[in-house]
Amino acid sequence: MKRLIRHGLMFGNLFHVASPALVERYNRALTHLTGKATQLTDFHVDISGYSPEVGDELGDDHYLNHAGVNRQFILLSTEQKRCPLLHVKFSTSRDILRRFIEVNERQLFALTATDAVAGELVNSVFEVSTPAKLFDIRQVRIEADTTRGTLRHADHLAELVERFKTGEDAWFDDDLIGEMIATAEKTGDVTRNPVHLEHEVFEQANFWTAHFGGMYVFQGVEHPAVIASGAKPEGVPLKHVFDLTQRNAIAKFLELNGLAEPVIRARGVDGAAILRQKMGFLAVSVLTEKGRDLSGLSRSDLRRMAARHAEELPVEFEGLAALVRWAEGGGKWPKIRSDHPAYFYSLRASDTVQRDLVNMLLAELCPHDFRQMFICHKEAFYRQYRGWPETKKAYAAEFLAREYAVDKAGARAALFGHEPDMEGRTPALPRVRRKGGVERVGPWGAVNRVRGR
Structure with a gap:
């Protein structure tokens, strides 16, 4: 594999984390998500913030993707949207992360100027011990915040401001005003510079997964089917299940849809x-x-x-x-x-x-x-x-x-x-x-x- 790495065909286009400030932010986010930290001062990360060097150091290539579902991520820069996704478990994950960064690019640019943004691609399951559990994953949503809770504090401040503006005698509530001032010190003026991320919900009806030897799941088509790279899975809730040797059946599936x-x-x-x-x-x-x-x-x-x-x-x-x-x-x-x-x-x-x-x-x-x-x-x-x-x-x-x-x-x-x-x-x-x-x-x-x- 060294030949591929040398030619830039493997681990290429990764984001370089080299400054002490970025390393410190990465460690804050890593500790927040996993309880671990890296001693490295120079490494590279993919679109999700996964680093092959850190994975090698920790002896865990899945330190941000436990059990292969609900992938966690660390954003240090919006430039990560151009990076690949390593150790892919679901074909939809990179597109979802890239879309999230692009939709929120202005806000993320401001947030990552001083902190890391940590989050998770949240499915409706926490493990896929059987192929049937893959079909419980219908939607994927993103949860994210800075390591200092900027977004959480901003939401809280917005609630306090609303109470201050609409509550009876709120202008004379010293405790409310004091809490607003203390919270604003953490977030800045959210009335002039709102801190908010759009969290889209993504449908996941059709996808590839690396689980169970590799499976292509087509649920959102007129004639649904599962196509397995290895042995055909049992117990899945679709009538048509093929493996790669069933060429006529796969051809018919592609034609019908x-x-x-x-x-x-x-x-x-x-x-x-x-x-x-x-x-x-x-x-x-x-x-x-x-x-x-x-x-x-x-x-x-x-x-x-x-x-x-x-x-x-x-x-x-x-x-x-x-x-x-x-x-x-x-x-x-x-x-x-x-x-x-x-x-x-x-x-x-x-x-x-x-x-x-x-x-x-x-x-x-x-x-x-x-x-x-x-x-x-x-x-x-x-x-x-x-x-x-x-x-x-x-x-x-x-x-x-x-x-x-x-x-x-x-x-x-x-x-x-x-x-x-x-x-x-x-x-x-x-x-x-x-x-x-x-x-x-x-x-x-x-x-x-x-x-x-």
């Missing part, structure tokens, strides 16, 4: 070029697993090597090649059905609020496309990376650092984004779209967004 679309027919992208990239990843994945050294080879060299070792390439490769031939006008429409190994490689998520979750599922169904797995499902990528041969590790790390990391948002938009509809709507949480034509490069060539469609 309108959750996926063929890349070759996707609007606003060069589908044939994207499939050529996927062919390249298939060839790279298989050839490196067979011990072929691809380091230092150009794209033309890779094509020639793939041609020389065509008998070693999987059936997925030929299936995607047939689709490309059709798209470029030189072949018949190939019958790639759901039982064909290339089927899920030919799909991407439709433009729905479940887009990211579906792309995450497709990444697991397409294990040779290491780029999609890294972008859409980092937990699975890191898990699989550990078992790869060194040649594959080296190629994947070098490629991702060279071709993806230089323009992450642009690459995601080109591969998985969607053109806005006629009313300009975008799914779920707002996504930042980049303007202008930016070249997207794969192992065998570039993908350019199609203009004027």
Whole structure:
């Protein structure tokens, strides 16, 4: 994993905690939440305030996420909204934290200027000892305050001010006035500078969880189902439960709910070029697993090597090649059905609020496309990376650092984004779209967004 860290592909984009003031605030919040403290004077944190260095020091990578539910967080700066979330247990957690920071950015900027904000993503359960308990999680809300209780004191002061303004003879109540003055010393003037955070309640009907070997829970769709990465869970309150080997059933589920679309027919992208990239990843994945050294080879060299070792390439490769031939006008429409190994490689998520979750599922169904797995499902990528041969590790790390990391948002938009509809709507949480034509490069060539469609 050191190679990934060196290339910035693991523990990258973390917030650096280096000043004594920030360390002291972090320790106050950490002690408040967990009763623990760090002796480190320099470390990095993710969007939730989790630090891999502190986790290593404490011997507990889940010191802010006990039992894997109700994740706690420590905010030292609004800049943490740009950080990843490490040790993910629920796919919704990072979006919820980022949304919370963005909605309250002005207030949080003021609060974190002098203190840390500590809080918790509160579910309706405290442990998930059985898969059925996951279905009791319907909503997630955020509870947060500074370590000195600024928000609590501000709410109390607001109540005192209201009593002072409306209560009979309150103007002559020395005790009330004294309490107001004492509380205001802790909060400042809340009548001129209100201290209040918006606490949205987030529905959690569709999500991925790392619990029980990994599960995709789709409750908020017309035809609900659970898709398990490992063994199928028992005792869940949904009729349809599949594992990743049930490809026909998963394909039917995606089709019935309108959750996926063929890349070759996707609007606003060069589908044939994207499939050529996927062919390249298939060839790279298989050839490196067979011990072929691809380091230092150009794209033309890779094509020639793939041609020389065509008998070693999987059936997925030929299936995607047939689709490309059709798209470029030189072949018949190939019958790639759901039982064909290339089927899920030919799909991407439709433009729905479940887009990211579906792309995450497709990444697991397409294990040779290491780029999609890294972008859409980092937990699975890191898990699989550990078992790869060194040649594959080296190629994947070098490629991702060279071709993806230089323009992450642009690459995601080109591969998985969607053109806005006629009313300009975008799914779920707002996504930042980049303007202008930016070249997207794969192992065998570039993908350019199609203009004027």
